[in-house]
Amino acid sequence: MILTKQNLIDALNQGDIVVKPIFGDSVGTNSIDVHLSPHLCFYEPDGHFLDAKKPCNVRHFEIPDEGFVLLPGNLYLASTLEYTETLRYVPVLHGKSGVGRLGINIHATAGFGDVGFRGHWTLEIFVVQPVKVYAGMPIGQISYHVPKSMPEEGYMQRQQSSYTDAHDPKPQPSRLYRKLTANNS
Numbered sequence: 001m002i003l004t005k006q007n008l009i010d011a012l013n014q015g016d017i018v019v020k021p022i023f024g025d026s027v028g029t030n031s032i033d034v035h036l037s038p039h040l041c042f043y044e045p046d047g048h049f050l051d052a053k054k055p056c057n058v059r060h061f062e063i064p065d066e067g068f069v070l071l072p073g074n075l076y077l078a079s080t081l082e083y084t085e086t087l088r089y090v091p092v093l094h095g096k097s098g099v100g101r102l103g104i105n106i107h108a109t110a111g112f113g114d115v116g117f118r119g120h121w122t123l124e125i126f127v128v129q130p131v132k133v134y135a136g137m138p139i140g141q142i143s144y145h146v147p148k149s150m151p152e153e154g155y156m157q158r159q160q161s162s163y164t165d166a167h168d169p170k171p172q173p174s175r176l177y178r179k180l181t182a183n184n185s
Contacts, residue, residue: 003089003144004030011089017144018085018118031094031141034121035081038062038135039170042076053180060170067132070104070125077171078106078123081136085118089144093121096138103128106140113142115151122171 003011008027011017019032026033041060043050050056058077070076084091091113095106108124123139133139 001146002030003146008032008144011144016086016088018083019142020083022082028141031143033096033138034084034093034140034142036063036123036133036135036137036139037079037081037120037169040068040076040078041171042074051177052174053177055177056174063133063135065135067134069130069132070127071130072127074126075108076125078125078139079169079171080121080123080140081169083118083120083169084142086113086144087116088146088150090115090147091117091142091144093123094141094143096140099139102131104131104133104139115147120169 005027008017008030012019012022012027017032019026019034022032023035039060040063041058044057044059046054046057093107093111093113095104099106104125104127106123106125108126110122110124113121121140121142
């Protein structure tokens with residue numbers, strides 16, 4: 001079951017969902033809008049490729065007031081302006097239709113959240129043509145789903161959780177190397 005507008009408002013008022021800041025028109029029919037933070041980064045590979053077993057070099061920067069042009073062939077990591085928490089629901093991030101119609105994809109594979117996640121969402125942005133983006137623009141929407149049962153422990157309590165420090169408003173690069181090197185030790 002997906003939460004609809006009144007369910008979302010009730011969950012926000014009861015603290016079962018936290019979205020900060022939340023703008024007056026952010027709660028929609030069945031989702032809550034999120035906005036692009038000023039923080040972007042991209043990978044700077046050692047040589048000609050990224051190595052999944054090693055930490056990747058990233059270059060962080062901020063979107064200037066006049067905007068920033070995203071180029072095809074690059075993966076940009078961004079983050080939501082909003083800090084979110086979900087204690088009872090499964091959050092799912094979707095792109096806004098107006099963003100998609102500009103050829104902007106906001107996640108390659110990581111649109112599915114976990115019960116108990118707390119933090120800023122990292123967006124995996126790629127574009128099909130050059131497009132200028134601006135800090136604060138609507139970028140996505142989060143829908144919330146009721147799980148059939150609650151997990152024994154939330155995302156932030158799990159030992160194997162990779163991104164439990166998502167309170168940092170900057171996008172978080174891949175930490176897959178931690179699992180790959182731990183399994184080979």
